[in-house]
Amino acid sequence: MRFHVVALPHTNTTGEFPACAFNEKVRKFCVMMKMLGHTVYLYAGEHNEAPCDEHIVCISEVERVACLNGKHYTHASFDYSLPHWVKFNQFAIDGIRERIRAQDFICVIGGLAHKQVADAFPANMTVEFGIGYPGTFSKYRIWESYAWMHTCYGAASNNQPQAIDGQWFDAVIPSYFEVERFPFVANPSEYYLFMGRVTERKGYMVAVEACKRAGKKLIVAGPDGRNCDDYMYVGEVGPQARGELMSYATALFCPTIYIEPFGSVAAEAQLCGTPVLCTDWGAMTETVEHGHTGFRCRTLSEFIQGMKDVKHLHRHYIRERAVSLWSLENVAKQYDRHFKRLMLLWNEGWYEEAA
Secondary structure, rough: OOEEEEOOOOEEEEOOOOOOHHHHHHHHHHHHHHHOOOOEEEEEOOOEEEOOEEEEEEOOHHHHHHHOOOOHHHHHHOOOHHHHHHHHHHHHHHHHHHHOOOEEEEEEHHHHHHHHHOOOOOOOOEEEEOOOOOOOOOEEEOOOOOOHHHHHHHOOOOOOOOOOOOOOOOEOOOOEEEEHHHHOOOOOOEEEEEOOOOOHHHOHHHHHHHHHHHHEEEEEOOOOOOOOOEEEEEEOOHHHHHHHHHHHHEEEEEEEOOOOOOOOOHHHHOOOOOEHHHHHOOHHHHHOOOOEEEEEEOOHHHHHHHHHHHHHHHHHHHHHHHHHHHEEEHHHHHHHHHHHHHHHHHHOHOOOOOO
């Protein structure tokens, strides 16, 4: 199979943007498709580490930096009317047009911001291959979790006389990770960890209050944070430090207030064998096995009790389960199976007989 993978204008497909889950999904999606022996054309920024058959530059590094206006890349706008989005998409369209063949897939990650690209190629299938955002547009969609798929279905039902129907060729495939980046430590240190954007909606104050009341050390890592007497703030960390901080933590706090589409940080911690203390909604209902890989909590006292109880969980089990669910090797098989299912649509589709 042949894939035209369209990245984002405000990042490069390198490991230097760990806080952008969408950018990471693009980079690792290329890894998986090449692992499976498929052809990959990548339309992205100037710098690239993702394996591909050809890397087509759609924005210069100078333009990429300028489009951020001095902001952190996690605050980049997805307003596709902005000049850098229009230019990036047009470069992608021009590049795809030179290389496209019948039955090639176009794979996008920017939601409506990439619709301009899809509209240019109505004869090909455009697949939104990792939906963790609102505002989908394609006929061919892959969500990160069932929780988020159903949230989007529900949102689409607003102002409708009845709930919308499901679509046969929609799919759910979880996020995917390079296991080697997340080391396993059987005997952790005595600290708890919050990692992610340090914002109210990510729930970091739950971690702060729980650790303060329990008299435990908390380390906070991620963009938008600040130093505070109640915790140690270490800023945004690179891939190696990220894995080390997670693996030595007693537990990771992931008390996201909004409906989390996936919550990569919770999966990453479990890949290290580290338990997760999280909210009891969104994707965490799928990724965190309550009482076995962490605790899903509804009150502050439950978070504090969970801080004690995580020490009785089996870190080897947490690690093994996470690898079976989210390693590149295992998730790649799910993508391969689904794209082969989509290929049926060039023939009999739903009515295709089994080989």
